[in-house]
Amino acid sequence: MRNVTLSRLAIHAVLIALAAFFLVPLLVVVLNSLRGSDDITRTGVIGLPHELIWSNFSRTWSSYCISQHCDGIQPYFWNSVRMVIPATIVSTLIGALNGYSLSLWRFRGDSVLFGIITLGVFLPEQMRLVPWVIVLRDLGLFNTISGLVMIHIIQGVSFTTLFCRNYYVSIPPDLLKAARIDGAGFFRIFWRIVLPLSPPILIVTVIWQFTGIWNEYLYGVTFSSGEHQPVTAALIALSARLSEAPQYGEQSAAVLLAAGPTLLVYLFGGRYFLRGLTAGAVK
Amino acid sequence: MGVTKLPTTWAEFNAIAEKMKSAGITPVANGGLKWDDGMKWEIALCGINPDVYRKAVMELDDATLKGPEVLAAFRQLRKLGDWSDPGAAGQHYSTFMARYMKGEMGMLLMGGWAQGVFKNAGFKFSDYLIGPAPQDDGKTAFDLNSDEFIFWQKPQPEFQAGQKLLAKIVMAKDFGPMYSQITGSIPVRTDTDLTAEGFSDGQREAAKAMAEAVKSNRVVLSLAHNMAQTNQVTAAMIDVLTEFVHDNRIKPEEGQKRLADAVDNVR
Amino acid sequence: MLPHLVIWPPILISCAYVLVFSGWTVWISFTRSTLLPEYSWAGWRNYSATLASRNWQIAYTNLFIYGTCFVVFTMAMGLLLAVLIDQRIRAENIYRAIFLYPLAVSFVVTGTVWGWLLNPTIGLQKLMHDIGWSSFRFEWLIDRDMAIYTIVIAGVWQASGFAMALLLAGLRSVDADLLKAARIDGAGPARIYLRVVFPTIGPIFIAVLVMLLQFAIKTYDLVVALTAGGPGLASTLPTVVVYDFMFQRGDLAKGSAAAVMLLGSLAFVLVPYGLYQRWKRHA
Numbered sequence: 001m002r003n004v005t006l007s008r009l010a011i012h013a014v015l016i017a018l019a020a021f022f023l024v025p026l027l028v029v030v031l032n033s034l035r036g037s038d039d040i041t042r043t044g045v046i047g048l049p050h051e052l053i054w055s056n057f058s059r060t061w062s063s064y065c066i067s068q069h070c071d072g073i074q075p076y077f078w079n080s081v082r083m084v085i086p087a088t089i090v091s092t093l094i095g096a097l098n099g100y101s102l103s104l105w106r107f108r109g110d111s112v113l114f115g116i117i118t119l120g121v122f123l124p125e126q127m128r129l130v131p132w133v134i135v136l137r138d139l140g141l142f143n144t145i146s147g148l149v150m151i152h153i154i155q156g157v158s159f160t161t162l163f164c165r166n167y168y169v170s171i172p173p174d175l176l177k178a179a180r181i182d183g184a185g186f187f188r189i190f191w192r193i194v195l196p197l198s199p200p201i202l203i204v205t206v207i208w209q210f211t212g213i214w215n216e217y218l219y220g221v222t223f224s225s226g227e228h229q230p231v232t233a234a235l236i237a238l239s240a241r242l243s244e245a246p247q248y249g250e251q252s253a254a255v256l257l258a259a260g261p262t263l264l265v266y267l268f269g270g271r272y273f274l275r276g277l278t279a280g281a282v283k
Numbered sequence: 284m285g286v287t288k289l290p291t292t293w294a295e296f297n298a299i300a301e302k303m304k305s306a307g308i309t310p311v312a313n314g315g316l317k318w319d320d321g322m323k324w325e326i327a328l329c330g331i332n333p334d335v336y337r338k339a340v341m342e343l344d345d346a347t348l349k350g351p352e353v354l355a356a357f358r359q360l361r362k363l364g365d366w367s368d369p370g371a372a373g374q375h376y377s378t379f380m381a382r383y384m385k386g387e388m389g390m391l392l393m394g395g396w397a398q399g400v401f402k403n404a405g406f407k408f409s410d411y412l413i414g415p416a417p418q419d420d421g422k423t424a425f426d427l428n429s430d431e432f433i434f435w436q437k438p439q440p441e442f443q444a445g446q447k448l449l450a451k452i453v454m455a456k457d458f459g460p461m462y463s464q465i466t467g468s469i470p471v472r473t474d475t476d477l478t479a480e481g482f483s484d485g486q487r488e489a490a491k492a493m494a495e496a497v498k499s500n501r502v503v504l505s506l507a508h509n510m511a512q513t514n515q516v517t518a519a520m521i522d523v524l525t526e527f528v529h530d531n532r533i534k535p536e537e538g539q540k541r542l543a544d545a546v547d548n549v550r
Numbered sequence: 551m552l553p554h555l556v557i558w559p560p561i562l563i564s565c566a567y568v569l570v571f572s573g574w575t576v577w578i579s580f581t582r583s584t585l586l587p588e589y590s591w592a593g594w595r596n597y598s599a600t601l602a603s604r605n606w607q608i609a610y611t612n613l614f615i616y617g618t619c620f621v622v623f624t625m626a627m628g629l630l631l632a633v634l635i636d637q638r639i640r641a642e643n644i645y646r647a648i649f650l651y652p653l654a655v656s657f658v659v660t661g662t663v664w665g666w667l668l669n670p671t672i673g674l675q676k677l678m679h680d681i682g683w684s685s686f687r688f689e690w691l692i693d694r695d696m697a698i699y700t701i702v703i704a705g706v707w708q709a710s711g712f713a714m715a716l717l718l719a720g721l722r723s724v725d726a727d728l729l730k731a732a733r734i735d736g737a738g739p740a741r742i743y744l745r746v747v748f749p750t751i752g753p754i755f756i757a758v759l760v761m762l763l764q765f766a767i768k769t770y771d772l773v774v775a776l777t778a779g780g781p782g783l784a785s786t787l788p789t790v791v792v793y794d795f796m797f798q799r800g801d802l803a804k805g806s807a808a809a810v811m812l813l814g815s816l817a818f819v820l821v822p823y824g825l826y827q828r829w830k831r832h833a
Contacts, residue, residue, distance in 0.1 A: 008637075015634050018627075019648045022707065025663045026651065041381070044676040045666040094560045101557045113561055115824070120568040122816050124768050126792040127575045127809035130587065130802065157564050186553035215656030217771050232656055239662065246378065248666070255659050262654035270650045271643065277719040315781065370671045372692050372781030515584070518799040522605060522783060529781035530694045541604075548602065 032252035033057065040248040056253035064250055066237045073254055075227055076234035080214055081261075083145050083230055087152035088209040094153070095160020095205060100194055102161070103168040104176055105186070114165060120158030125218050128155075136223060143224050151223065152213045159212070160205050167201040167279070168194065204276035207269050211262045231258045289414035293330055293359055296390070296417045300366050303389040311363050312379045312388035315371035320528040321507030321521040323363045325426065326392050328356035329503055330417045333424040336503045340520075341511050343550065348543045357527065357535035357542075363392070364528040372529050377404075384410055392416060394428055394508075398467030398483060413485025415492060425496035428508035430468070469493060519545040572813070579806035587802060596807035600795070606808065609788045612698050613815075616787065617766040619702045620709070624762055625755075627706060628713025633743065635714070636721045650711040657708070661775025664704040665691070668776075697777050697785040701769070704776055709765060713758050720754035721747060753830070760823045767816055788812045 032040055033056050035049040062072040069075070102114045132151055133142075141147030171194065179189050214232075221233040229237075235258050239251050266273070290296040300310035313319050329336045331352050338347040347353065368379060368388070377400055382388050384406055391397060398413065418424055432453060434446045452458060459470025464481035469490045477487045496502045504510035509517055523545045527538040582592040600606050631649050635642055652660070667673045668691045678686035690696035724747050732746050748755075770789040773779060779786040779794075786794075792812060796805030 011634055011637055011639070014630075015639070015645055018631065018634075019645060022648050022652065022711075025660075025667065025707070028667065029663055041672075044680065045669070045672045046674065046677040097556065098560055098564070101561070105557075113565055116568050117561070117564045119572075120564065122764055122768075122820060123568065123572065124789055124792065124809060124812050124816075125770070126789055126796060127806065127813070128571050130578075130796070131571045131574050134587075154563065154567050157560060158568070161564065186557075211654055215658075217656060217658050232658060236658065251662075255663065259655050259659055262656075263651060266651050266654040267647055270647055273650070274646065274715055274719065277715055278722050316778075320782075368671075369689070370669065370692055373778040514798070514800040518794070519603075525780075526604075526782035526784075529692075529784065532694075545604075548599065 029252045029255050032248055033256050035249050035252075037247040037249035041246070045248060053249060056249045057257070060238075060250050060253040061257060064238065064254075066234055069227060073231055073234045073238065073257060076229055076231040077257065079145060079224075079228060080230040080232070083148050083152070084210060084213045087149045087156060087213050088206055090149075091153045091156030091160050091209055092202060092205045094157050095162075096164045096195075096198060096202065097190075098157065098161040099164025099166075099168050100190055103165045104171065104173075104189075104194070114161070117158050118162050120155065121162060129218070129222060132219070132223065143228055145224070145228060147223055148219060148230070151219055152216070156209050156213065160209065163205050163208070164198075164201055167198075171197060200272075200276035200279035202276075203269065203272045207265055207273050210265055214262050234258075289412055290417050291415075291421065292419045293327070293417045294419075297359075297362060300362070300389070304366065308386065309368050309382075309388040310366035310390060311368075312376065312383040312391040313363070313367055313371065313393070314374045314376035314378060315367070315525075315529065316373065316375060317521050317525045318507045319376060320364075320525040321517075322394075322505070323392055323528070324356055324360045324524045325506045326416050327359040327363065328353065329424055329426045331355055331359070331419055333426075333501050333503050336426075340506050341504060343512075343516070343546050345543065345547070348546060349539065353542070354535055354539050357538045360524070360528065360538075361531065361535055365531065380404060395467040395469065395486065395489060398485065399465055400467075402465070402467065408483045408485075413483055414488065422499070422501065423492045423495045424501040424503070425493045426505055427493075427502055428505040428510055429471070516546065516549050519549045575806045576810055578802055579810050581803050583802035583806070585800040585802070592803060596804045597811070600791075600804055600808045600811065603791075605783060605786060605791045605794065606788070608783050609786045609791045612785060612787055613767065616698050616701055616705070616769070617763065619699070620705045620766045621759065621762045623702065623706045624709045624713050625759065627710040628717050628758065631710060631714040632717035632721055635718060649714055652708045653711050653715075655708070657769075657771035658775045660704050660708050661772045661777075664700070664707070665776045668700050668703070691777065692781055694781055694784045697781060701773055701776055701785060701787075704772060705766070705769065708772070709762060713762065716754060716758045716761075717751065720751035724750045756823070756826070760819060763819045764816055767812065767819070788815070 028046055031047070031049060032045060034052045034054070035047070035056075036053050039050060040047070060072055061074050063070055064072045066073070066076075098117070102110050136142045136147045136151075139147075139150075141150060175193055176189060179193055184192065214230075216230075217232040217236070220230040221236065224230070224233070235254055238254050239246065286299055286302075290299050303310040313323060325336070325340065328339065335347055335350070335352040338344040339350075339353055368374075371379075376391065376393060376397070379388055380401065383391060384401075398408075401411070415423070416426075432449065434450070437443055437446070454472070456472060456475070459472050459475045460477075460479060460481070462468070463470045463475075463486065464479070467483075467486065469486055470477075473490075473494060475490075477490055493502070506512060506517060507521060511517070512520070520542060523538065523541045527533050527541075533541075577589075578587055579596055580592060580594075582588055582590045635645055635649075639645060668688065670676065670687075670689045670692065673688075675686060675688045678684075678688075690700050728746055728750070729742065732742050737745065768789060769787055770793065773785060773787050773790055777785040779790050788808065789812065792805050792808045794805075795801050795808055799805075
């Protein structure tokens, strides 16, 4: 009996210690977003607020000056929203369709095609920059949100196809066989059998894509400029104000505002994310 | 600390720096970005001998790169690195601006744009002294970095009209004073009147110095600011210099050798 | 007919994107391109120049150090967290959220915040000095030899939750009957883990290993935000060198050669894994 309690205690102790390590950065950012920037510059980044400065948030959101525009990060935030939502939805749908085709409708060379698509996941982003520049320029989509959406869809399809296909291979083929005998075709099987089975993997995919695209920096800063930029680029521009000492208070508030959506996604969707993974996203 | 005159030679600079160090002041207020490190070296070399600078940096003459003046420049660079804030690596010099103005840091080796940055942060000319960097042989030399506008060749007439208009505006007489009073640079047009209050004494001296240096052929082009060489050569050299600054186990002789090798690789 | 119209375009576009972009990069690496693409033959010159450059050599050494430490520590941490949470803790939801949230944060933010914490003049060291522990030193960030390890810290912090999620999914998918049988046989928790659980999750273990390795190889935003590759060149990584060659130096050809070699390293990790997967399926 004593052994059991001791080991439970040990488990909790270790968990708390580790939780502290993981929480420290978040705590520091939250505290600093409520402190004045001069206070932080003087007394260091780790410390308690003397008084709660809520204005960091309101200023960062709507009036902070980022390279000539003084509207705060609000416009860039909405740019990110307009970019991420279509890209996530479309790339997930296409991934599901691709995964479905490649796993349940075998044809010659399907593994080769799957392999090539999956390769896209592992390509370093630097070597894709110049080709995308050429493509965007020729399509006239340079410096537009639509251009970024297109890039993220095409790149995202590699991920989503990988996830979905690995998930769909575990659907029992007898289910499909029975449906086909009943006369169901490609789309009906997808609609009636595969989609209803998909929520776990779709949630994983949506969360993964949303986070990845929202947090993406390199393409955002390269393929858009000025007021079209997503919030990640604005965050860097905000930190790079060269004519004064770093404004840690505003930067911290900006970090929280910029990371807010993805943090919320993991807060509320974390459980489903885990469940989706358990259901077989990784085989 | 009692220093009222800016040092005119590297020997004087080093003496003042030692005094500052013992008084608890960080002698050098520069940052640690790649271009800053490259710039410190080139200021050292230009101060030691601008003709050597021309041969080594602008003409990439191998013998000069392996010569004593370049070695001396590395030695001076090592000193400058040691006198900087230990956390300077990766920092922009403006991070130290507040401490510099308060007197916790002593000297900043930078171009006129620093004046613009200071002005924008609310500091006045009376808060600091501006003057030429140390020049060992006492004669005026000028290390040039200038802003450029690059126009791409465009077939469309409206683009060409726009380009011509921009060029006209930038070269107009009243553009220089407006631009240079904000940024701290020297106006491009040498016939600009610099007596207005918005100009600092530093700018007036610098404009005179540049005119003099042009006449005596002692103007050299900045390496760190991409004037002297193509990007490949510049980047290769600056990588050597920045590594040297931030690793004080590298001896000046080794630094010089690496610089010469880097230049050979990209020649 | 309709299914074909829906299936083939996305699959073909994805494959085209992967093949064309990779192919183009390989082609450029054999040319004399500098600032802009240019298609004149340059032989192996770019490859030999890249291999001979100090940047590349430092970067690869760093990649070995960082890659090994990052993968080992993240796996260990992920496994520890997964095992702990698998103990049916009451506060599981809270702990899960705490360990997963770093995934929600972009690499840029992670690098920036850890850069604040590890900065000797404003971060942890300053805090210790202010408390009174004036001999405390933590200057890894500006230490030429230790800077790469700061990236390990930030990387492990960010990725452990991911490893934990996948490993936990694996732990939870272990056959319940197997566990019951082992417990009936009288095996204690440690033995159950070692003899039953870990062997079962072997495949997932390897999958996580591979994903972490390719994270490590592709690390870019984190380095740029945390150390800018510094001090000097001390913490540079191959992706940083690729970007640097391509865009700071205006040497597309050399950058592409570096990117191709980077891809080679990835292949080194992924091809064996792919073969292992195929062997597993046929076994």
